[in-house]
Amino acid sequence: MQTTRLTVILLSAVFTVVVAHAQPDQRSDLPSTPRSATFRIAVEDSDFEMNPLYAFVATEAQIFTGLYEGLVGYNPLTLSPIPGVARRWEVLDDGTLYRFYLRPDARYDNGDRVRAEHFRDTWIALLSLGDDAAYGSLFDDIVGARDFRRGRIEDPDEVGVRAVDDLTLEVTLRRRTPHFAELLAHHSFGPLHPDVRHIRDLSDPDVHVGNGPFQLLSFDASGIVMDRNEHYWASESVSMDRIVYERFADARNATDLFFDGEIDWNTGLIAFDGDFDSSDLVVNPLFATTFYYIRAEQEPWNDERVRRALALVLPWDEIRSPDVYFTPTSRLVPEIPGYPTPEMITERDVNEAMGLLADAGYPEGAGLPDPLIRIPGGDSERVARIMRESWNSTFGLDTQIETVRYPEYFARASDPEVTVGILSWIGDFTDxxxxxxxxxxxxxxxEAGLVSERYDTLIEEASSLEGATRFARMAEAESLLLSSGTILPVSHAAAFNLINLEAFEGWFPNPLDIHPVRFLRRTGDEPAPGVVRR
Structure with missing residues (x-):
């Protein structure tokens, strides 16, 4: 599908980073909002994870904006951190100590108070999962967090998270981390009620307890229904009575129901064929990249000369064709003002590839094992075929391709036998x-299993720097990833949504494509029920 003709809504300062320190108190006496009944959202059918300790995909993060709330939330327009359960916070000790003051009226949907110790205990529970918690490493800026999740320390009291009292939480960082407040908006930093913290499956409404603006009413094969949480601290400012996520396997059906007025927001399941009306189509750049990776754990792929050689014989103009991708790219980090251009592989060079393999002990590819490319389908099948043809014809290999559909693909992407995999990554914030x-x-x-002391050092050094010096160090680290052939970017993503922005407020195109449902409200300008939008 060619998308280059679509009108793009360009966001002003789309990659602006807003760093918050002490925030003004936001009370629960916000103005009440008229009720707007039900808001229906079309999502791609999948086995959604309802436990935030284990969740991984972007749709789950969107769902959690209704069911959970962390210390901070997302501003729906700028994505900057705004007070959530924490009514305010302070940054002390040269940026290494964060003190959060929780709202006394923050409640779970069963009426129980949200306490500081719930955050501390939930974070410890996540870290205790080790590699089973996909986002465990997001906590690594906290004193002791990495050592605890890796099993090097066993006492949770050595982790820098302390409940001073019911309404005060202190977090001690290893170093000054200006983006820490933005990171806290991620769903993995929310609290779980003590009664459900150790329950693996939280999809049963009779079991589920959340603290977000909505509470889980039903979860089944047709979708997810959540009703307004009357115990939420800002319940009177929440406009929608009910949020419904309807599962769709067919983009045509999801598109038709949107234009028939049965769906309010289609999250990208769009059929562009036929008589397509683009007036409600919202397209914006995402802070996201789709890339392939060569796993670097086992011989001979742990030799960067071998990985670079594989990358150098690929026809990159064909792989990164603008006829296929909305925004083809050879860089991992999307462009940010002031961020240097890293060294990267942009064209084929068979001579250099052969020299690298000869130096590594594999002249003309002799002795290399046959690669296994594992992919989830879609356009990755096209790219995998190009890789197979290039490696087989150049090095005499017998490259294998294996297709594993989502969501199983995520569980098997890093199996030891895999040589090449693919991932699309949306940044947690624009940095x-x-x-x-x-x-x-x-x-x-x-997922690449990369172990590089040089790379780790560059990232560690960058963490203590600011401004252009910090960006330069990070670009050096990115250059290491790209020039070694470990990461093979192909495109930056764009978000495609169908929503009538004249009928709804509180929904804004943004680079993470996350839209907190707390802020959604009708404007009164939508078509009457039964009136088709076409």
């Missing part, structure tokens, strides 16, 4: 670190 920290040696998200 290079959200892409680059994936690949530190002990990251829970390091």
């Amino acid at each position: 290079p670190v959200t892409f680059l920290k994936l690949w530190i040696s002990e990251s829970t998200l390091n």
